[in-house]
């Protein structure tokens with residue numbers, strides 16, 4: 128029998144191309160995306176011989192091992208070992224009746240942002256559509272939920288989703304498909320460091336998911352200091368793409384802004400930010416910086432964050448401060464770096 132890594136990942140296939148004919152294919156889709164089966168043996172209404180035939184060719188799970196790290200605040204970080212030994216992470220957040228998962232699109236990230244632990248790691252590789260989707264399916268299963276009970280997905284884990292557009296869009300299609308996870312596009316947010324060609328692709332795509340833009344500075348000089356790849360993507364170019372996206376979709380844009388002491392938290396920067404978004408409906412999330420070992424930054428003091436927020440509000444940009452969860456297990460925004468805080472709850476190997 129073939130090794131798992133030599134088999135075709137079922138989750139990489141569009142629902143219409145799953146094996147089997149009409150009725151059987153529908154049953155398989157239901158097992159994967161509605162019931163969250165992770166073993167062929169669970170699929171009891173499929174003939175045994177058919178299951179054996181498929182099991183020889185196709186795989187269900189994308190992970191060789193998974194280690195869960197529960198935080199005291201209820202979130203759980205999952206460290207996934209992929210079939211080729213590379214690793215990535217996701218964070219499950221069960222707050223306020225809104226089961227949300229933050230998933231990764233890459234192993235590491237090539238953007239190299241100075242304040243982000245993932246950026247420090249460098250780039251491993253792009254995740255496949257199957258690996259992106261299976262983070263959701265695995266977390267649901269481990270939490271004892273049917274996959275569709277996880278109603279909110281944010282692509283804010285490791286990696287830059289708009290530098291892995293093909294796989295990310297393929298995964299999004301399965302999240303939205305009525306026979307897939309049947310999610311509402313309004314409950315899926317893709318966060319980008321600002322890749323103009325990717326933002327144009329989002330504007331043209333029929334996926335209709337939400338866009339979050341990590342701007343972090345209203346001026347190119349500051350931006351290039353903290354986002355080394357930003358010299359390739361100037362703010363005017365990003366804003367042109369964002370304006371196009373907004374004109375096409377009329378969807379409100381979320382802005383993300385990690386507050387770094389003495390770098391991007393000056394009052395003039397708040398005013399300049401507001402100027403950039405004249406005529407575009409945007410909501411600002413100010414993110415207090417989450418520390419990690421060896422980082423060359425300090426977070427802005429709380430009083431400065433609140434002052435910055437007040438100026439943005441005054442200038443007409445609705446603003447929230449997003450205090451992160453999961454700091455104790457390295458699960459907060461920008462802390463994902465495959466660092467193992469303590470012993471995991473258990474190493475799970477039958478996946």
Ligand code: SAH
Pocket residue numbers: 242243244282283284285286287288318319320340341383384385414415416417418419460461462
């Ligand atoms: N690559 C994408 C998505 C992943 S990062 C992007 O950059 O948007 C998700 C968010 O976490 C981004 O807004 C990023 O700026 C923020 N972030 C990164 N490191 C952080 C840290 N140490 N503290 C707080 N937020 C951080």
Ligand code: SF4
Pocket residue numbers: 236237238239240243244245246247284285286287320461
């Ligand atoms: Fe990559 Fe986003 Fe981290 Fe920057 S903030 S290094 S783009 S994951």
